[in-house]
Amino acid sequence: MTDEGHRIESVEQLRALVGEPLPRVRDKVRTSLHELDRQWIAASPFCVVSTAGADGRCDSSPKGDPAGFVKVLDDTTLALPERKGNKRVDGYLNVLENPHVGLLFVVPGRGDTLRVNGRAHLVSDAPWFDEMEVEGHRPVLALVVEVEEVFFHCAKAFMRSRLWHPATWDPMAVGSRPQIAKALERPEDSVEELERYYGEQYSTGLY
Incomplete structure (x- = not known):
């Protein structure tokens, strides 16, 4: 078995290593969408949806469509369309067991990201499905997310990885x-x- 090193097993151990967040970082979490959040979601063609089943098994699934594919229904509700795919639906099976989801919205070329956490459910149809039509195809279903937490995440991970620098590709x-x-x-x-x-x-x- 590989030596795992010194395992961290308590909040105290973790905080002793990383420290406490600044108040402005700790308190930046909001419970509803700001106009700037709406603008970001409208500009984002890519989102990662993270879920976990009742047994704790996790899944992170990429979702992508033309920018603005995620519909803002109101200040606390989002809807993500599902297109035809491989039919595994791992994340959706998780949602049926455990509604908690985490979303990460990416805008190409930007290092900062928008994070949204909330509770989700699935719908097979709704009046706004027609607005999610792409190339004549309506969504197979939609993931509706009730926003509980929303905040912007800093760009350091993208800067360190140089993800948007073609010379590194x-x-x-x-x-x-x-x-x-x-x-x-x-x-x-x-x-x-x-x-x-x-x-x-x-x-x-x-x-």
Whole structure:
């Protein structure tokens, strides 16, 4: 077994290492959406949805669509559309057991992010589904989130990672999507078949 090092097992141990947050950081959490939050959500084409089941097992799922795909229903309610996918719905299964969710909204090129925590439920249809239509397709369902906490997160993680710096990008440092699928998911298919599948037609069938 790998040596895990010195494990931290108490709040006191943790605080002794990292210290206490400044009052302005501690108190920046709000319970409803500000106009600036609305603007950020309208500009965001990408959101990560984090959930946990009744047994504590966690899932983080990326969601993406044209900017503004997440609909603000009111100052304390958001709705995220679900498009057709692989049908695993791990996060949605979690929500049926445990409604607590965490959202992270990203705006390309920006280092800061918007975090929203709340309670969620699923709906199969609503009057505003028509407003979520993309390329003639309405959502399969929607995740409705009742906001409990909302705040902006600083840019240091993006600055350290240099995520938006193209000079640091190296997409060929890991196997291609067809290579990964061949090794781990679809060993019965040839690499050539997988390259065709993940080629141009893959991007034309998003909706």
